[in-house]
Amino acid sequence: MKLLIIEDEESLRRSIHQYLTAEGNICDSASNYEQGYQKLSLYDYDCVLLDLTLPDGEGLLLLKYLKKINKTDGVLIISARNSLDQKIEGLSLGADDYLIKPFHLSELYARIQSIVRRRHFNGNSIFHFNEIEIDTTAMEMKVHGKPVYLTKKEFDLLLYFVANKNKVISKAAAIVHIWGDDADMADSFDFIYTHIKNVRKKLTDSGCKDYFQSVYGIGYKFTDK
């Protein structure tokens, strides 16, 4: 995938850049409105990560510009403002998703993939990971062609891990992904263990290899390596 990161906070931009390029994506960076404007005019991207508060201009103007020149790049807004109005405005202007800071890189990557999937395959996407087949629209998964029944949360969790395959996902990130910000469950870190155990069991029971690896008790990795 070809991605553009428009973010003024340098260290955050570097982290995102590092995380995304490690997966074989091509990443471009812009630290302000002007750079963003130029890169958007010159190149096409699969997805643009757009910070709304830039030192020399509003990020929403870049979004408007992008739509004006009829580019079909996917846009993921990353903002520190958890304001419903801004969210609605951003989405109505044609952004594909809205992520509020602070976020986990794994979450960011899963969302980017979801956007790109929707854009490229019209949302009708079935993808594979070895013997696992995942249909994101029907919310179904199959192992060796046989359906495995997962709850919605379990499906979300699996999809999240598959999207971030070969990456370590912290328990904190997994909790936020499944339960969002609403639940005040910051102290229930160990709880994700049970949840993953359930998914693991369902997969291995249906003849799937165990791809989950526990990493030092901090998180998990989904990998076939």
Added chain:
Amino acid sequence: MKLFTSYNRILSVITLAGLLVIGFLFYQMLGQYLNKQIDDHLYEELLEVQDFTHVKNILPSPDGYDDVIVEYKKIHRRPDKRKIFADTNFYNPKKRHHETARYLKTELLLNGESYEVMIIASKFERQEEIKSIILIILLPVIVLLLILWLVNRILIKRMWLPFRQLLANIKAFNINQEKVFEPIQTNIEEFKELNKAVLNVSLKVKSDYKEIKLFTENASHEMMTPLAVINSKLDTMLQSNTLGKEESEILDDLYKATSKLTKLNQSLLLLVKIDNNQLQDKEEIDLEALINEKLNYFLELIQKRNLIVKTELIPSAIYANYSLTEILINNLFSNAIRHNYDGGSILITLTEDSLSFSNTSTRSALHPVKIFERFYKDNASEGTGLGLAILKQVCLKQNYKLTYRYNQDYHQFTIIFNQGKINPG
């Protein structure tokens, strides 16, 4: 004591005392004056007696006078010419009863013999006169005073009316509401000044409060970007393949602390948002469905702790903001799960107009007011200490009544939806 009551009390004491003193003095003076008149009259009678004996050489008959009684008594010594005036009682033979009277006693030399002469005049009629005079004068004074008191009362009531209005307006003033302090209309300078002062204070308080809220909001927002940096760095570090056991533990703690900080910040922002009434759109919400949905949402957490959840739900709908209601239920659930012990139980009761969550806990009864304060929590709690504060704030904004009760090992939080409730039909 009310100002008017206090003022009235002092005024009535002074008026009553003044009236008594003046009445007494007045009575005394009148009495003195009348005594003097009677004494003059008695003296005249004495002169008449003297003239009579001088001319006729006999003593006048004691009964020869209409309005006085004259008594003679022979004495055997030289007469003392001193005249003694004094009060006495005497028996009035005509009226057949005792009357107060005034007498003049003196000794006279009549026809070469010494006599003690006593002339007595009744004071009865004169006293009646005094009574009438006092009544005639005092009655109008008392009536006047009564009228004055009444007028005073009405006037003061009317004059204090702006003050009462002002007070009502001050009481109605709420820092959280958009409505500014309502000044009153008055022509009285003092009230105008008070009005102005209160108005200024209210505006200042409002703007200060707004500034503090804005500060909290901005500070929390500003912290989000550095938090995002920390988060992303932690995520990057986690990908390193060279982490030892020790580093992993540090990383885990850092994740926990960052999560908590993020949650804290989000909670503060949420409080500001609720305070600012940013969540206004209302809709009809099926509470029963929402609770069941949330029960499913928290299912894994409940299972993990082996909690037994009993629900007694009847279909109930409220007209409210969806986000706020969701926050309400989320917080009730989080609270009941977090402060429970493994294998404990939760009881959820939804009636037509109330919702209550009861949970078992290792802790006994909590302070019914303090638990809703911001950052109040027990040391064992890993929460932000804002959950119940948010709950309270949401209820406050929606005009719900939120109560806490400790009942037979259960901590019970009850919300009574009074306003915002859809009336049947």
